[in-house]
Amino acid sequence: MSKREKFVRLAESRVNKALKDIQLIGNLSNRSAYDFDEKDLRKIFGALQKALEGARTRFDRTSEASQNEFRL
Template structure:
């Protein structure tokens, strides 16, 4: 049982840290001097992220609603 716990901890730490890094990179897109975007783009980005967060959280509670769709602004 300890091996399963260690594997979970190792993978969770690596994946969450990678997700945090990627979310910070998404935040970098807010630089209006480098990028052009509208409120609709922002809404779509955060709606997609929230949907995946809700889905992942639900899976810990037994819900098997895994989305395989990719994100597209167009």
């Protein structure tokens, strides 16, 4: 299996799992079943946003590192 094939297989699996889990988080919006406030929402979505930004940074950093290579 090539590196590309492995990347595609894992990316599809992991992204689909993450999307399903995000949908499950959305199910918590049912006010007849759960009690929450704006502070709770800020914490949840702040944590998710921070995790996404961190993952994106890891991808960007690898491409930037090769572009900013020092040469004499």
